[in-house]
Amino acid sequence: MLTPDFAAPALHLPLFGDRVAAGFPSPADDHLDNKLDLNEHLVKRPAATFFVRVEGRSMIGAGIHPDDILVVDRSLEASNGNIVVAAVDGELTVKRLHYRRARLFLEPENPDYDPIEITGETDLVVWGVVTSVIHKV
Amino acid sequence: MSRVFALIDCNNFYVSCERVFDPRLRDVPVVVLSNNDGCVIARSAEAKEMGIPMAAPFFEFRRLAQHKKVKVFSSNYALYGDMSARVMRTLAEFTPRLEIYSIDEAFLDLSGNGRRDLIAYGREIAATVRRATGIPVSVGLGPTKVLAKIANRIAKRNPETGGVLDFTALGPHREAHLAQIDVKDVWGIGRRWSERLRQLGISTALDLREADPHQIRRRLSVVGERIVRELRGTSCLALEDAPPKKQQIMTSRTFGERVTDHRSMREAMGTFTARTAEKLREQRSRARALTVFITTSPFNEREPRYSNSATRALPGATRDSGELIAAAIDALDEIWKPGYRYMKAGVMLLDLVPESHDQGALFAAPQPRSRGRSSSLMDVLDRLNRDLGRGTVRYATEGLRKAWRMKQEHRSPAYTTRWDQLPVVRG
Numbered sequence: 001m002l003t004p005d006f007a008a009p010a011l012h013l014p015l016f017g018d019r020v021a022a023g024f025p026s027p028a029d030d031h032l033d034n035k036l037d038l039n040e041h042l043v044k045r046p047a048a049t050f051f052v053r054v055e056g057r058s059m060i061g062a063g064i065h066p067d068d069i070l071v072v073d074r075s076l077e078a079s080n081g082n083i084v085v086a087a088v089d090g091e092l093t094v095k096r097l098h099y100r101r102a103r104l105f106l107e108p109e110n111p112d113y114d115p116i117e118i119t120g121e122t123d124l125v126v127w128g129v130v131t132s133v134i135h136k137v
Numbered sequence: 138m139s140r141v142f143a144l145i146d147c148n149n150f151y152v153s154c155e156r157v158f159d160p161r162l163r164d165v166p167v168v169v170l171s172n173n174d175g176c177v178i179a180r181s182a183e184a185k186e187m188g189i190p191m192a193a194p195f196f197e198f199r200r201l202a203q204h205k206k207v208k209v210f211s212s213n214y215a216l217y218g219d220m221s222a223r224v225m226r227t228l229a230e231f232t233p234r235l236e237i238y239s240i241d242e243a244f245l246d247l248s249g250n251g252r253r254d255l256i257a258y259g260r261e262i263a264a265t266v267r268r269a270t271g272i273p274v275s276v277g278l279g280p281t282k283v284l285a286k287i288a289n290r291i292a293k294r295n296p297e298t299g300g301v302l303d304f305t306a307l308g309p310h311r312e313a314h315l316a317q318i319d320v321k322d323v324w325g326i327g328r329r330w331s332e333r334l335r336q337l338g339i340s341t342a343l344d345l346r347e348a349d350p351h352q353i354r355r356r357l358s359v360v361g362e363r364i365v366r367e368l369r370g371t372s373c374l375a376l377e378d379a380p381p382k383k384q385q386i387m388t389s390r391t392f393g394e395r396v397t398d399h400r401s402m403r404e405a406m407g408t409f410t411a412r413t414a415e416k417l418r419e420q421r422s423r424a425r426a427l428t429v430f431i432t433t434s435p436f437n438e439r440e441p442r443y444s445n446s447a448t449r450a451l452p453g454a455t456r457d458s459g460e461l462i463a464a465a466i467d468a469l470d471e472i473w474k475p476g477y478r479y480m481k482a483g484v485m486l487l488d489l490v491p492e493s494h495d496q497g498a499l500f501a502a503p504q505p506r507s508r509g510r511s512s513s514l515m516d517v518l519d520r521l522n523r524d525l526g527r528g529t530v531r532y533a534t535e536g537l538r539k540a541w542r543m544k545q546e547h548r549s550p551a552y553t554t555r556w557d558q559l560p561v562v563r564g
Contacts, residue, residue, distance in 0.1 A: 045269065046223075046226070047222075047223040047224075047226040047227045047269055047270065048223070048227070048268075048269035048270065050552075050553065050560070051553075051556075051559050052559055052560045052561065052562045053559040053560070053561050053562070054561075054562060054564045055561050055562070055563055055564060056563050056564040057564060058563070058564045059564040060564075064564055065564075066564065069556075069559065070562070074268060074269055074270065074271065075265075075268055075269045085562050087160035090160045090161040090163075091160070091161075091563060092160065092560060092561070092562040092563065093562055093563040093564075094562045094563070094564050125160065127160075127271075
């Protein structure tokens with residue numbers, strides 16, 4: 001493969017990089033505020049936050065509709081009552097996590113769907129905790 | 138003061154990235170292929186056990202892969218780059234003294250952090266990265282970077298460590314481990330030096346540690362001597378300071394099918410140059426020169442071979458895609474020869490200067506269009522391509538057909554960087 005000749009001498013010229021500020025300062029400068037940033041509002045830990053898209057209607061009761069985008073924080077510990085994204089038998093699903101009398105359920109929020117009981121045979125990994133729903137109206 | 142370094146290394150990084158978003162890939166053999174679906178560049182543990190070797194050409198084991206249901210992926214650098222940034226950002230929460238060593242490795246300087254139990258701390262680092270990003274990592278700890286690297290290697294090969302190992306805590310087993318490591322696998326030695334060392338009877342990491350540092354200095358320069366001292370536990374290699382801005386930016390590709398006509402090559406070169414110009418503006422630089430190269434396959438003995446490159450100095454330091462593309466096409470036309478089947482081409486921007494330092498060329502001919510207008514045009518171009526997807530707005534030279542585009546038949550979605558390719562969850 002060809003490579004350029006890096007040993008060739010570079011040409012260095014003196015540079016005048018600094019700019020001199022000129023003109024009057026704006027009287028509004030002291031009153032500038034930050035712009036509102038939705039990321040800052042919705043995302044606490046950017047490294048651990050992922051967006052996923054919803055398919056299906058089992059969480060309608062929680063305000064989660066088909067085609068909505070969920071904000072998922074993987075760094076949060078899932079606890080009872082959280083809405084979570086979980087890998088169940090190899091598929092990613094969104095449900096509410098529920099402990100009831102020493103039994104663990106992934107519960108839908110739609111009477112047409114049945115809760116999934118997590119037993120010894122279920123292959124379950126909690127993927128992350130849902131912190132927001134982005135729903136277009 | 139005694140020093141503590143940690144080397145954090147992501148396990149089977151590319152495969153792990155794919156697995157985060159597709160739980161069905163857990164516990165099954167997975168491989169990732171290089172650009173153009175050529176060779177294996179990453180393997181899951183299951184694929185390693187099946188005997189699929191690293192760098193194996195895909196066509197050689199395609200049938201085996203189909204038969205054994207190996208999941209095969211084209212490399213997805215948009216995904217791997219984003220996941221790497223997440224891992225590094227998570228690590229930076231433990232210490233600001235962090236050196237990103239490669240896409241999947243980082244050194245942390247943990248000296249003086251007051252932690253007594255380093256192994257527990259290493260486990261905490263690994264668990265935090267795993268939870269935040271889904272990527273499993275191994276942690277090697279030691280009083281020097283070379284020993285941290287060795288500790289990481291031992292951790293990876295000994296599952297009973299749970300992926301975390303402190304070299305110092307190995308005690309009397311240290312020598313036995315060092316004796317098992319080929320000298321070429323010691324960080325910084327490599328193949329060329331290891332051959333020279335072998336002639337001196339030095340074939341393992343232990344031999345190198347016991348060698349006379351002055352003799353090694355004579356044979357392998359002061360860098361070799363430092364490695365010997367690091368193996369003995371004296372830290373000679375610090376974390377690198379912030380790496381300097383890149384002095385060259387390059388885009389090159391192996392074509393999906395050989396390029397034989399001038400027009401396709403011009404399109405390819407135009408596209409590479411436009412992409413490279415974007416990278417240039419991302420790092421807020423201007424370029425004063427540009428090199429293009431084209432080459433036929435160096436492996437095919439039966440075909441006539443040809444390679445050439447040409448360089449153009451630019452009238453002033455520029456960040457304008459149009460000017461750069463014009464120069465690239467001009468350089469290409471100089472070296473283009475018909476009748477060959479070209480396998481690869483690329484463009485490299487050279488002699489970079491910070492954006493703010495540009496003065497233009499003092500005695501250059503009047504510019505075809507004003508710098509101010511060009512600058513805002515580029516900003517608009519970049520914004521459109523960033524917001525609406527790469528290649529939304531492009532120069533006519535880049536072409537529309539792109540028959541030369543890379544083969545990437547098995548690429549997973551850009552799960553983390555494109556709204557239209559997010560992972561899907563069942564509600």
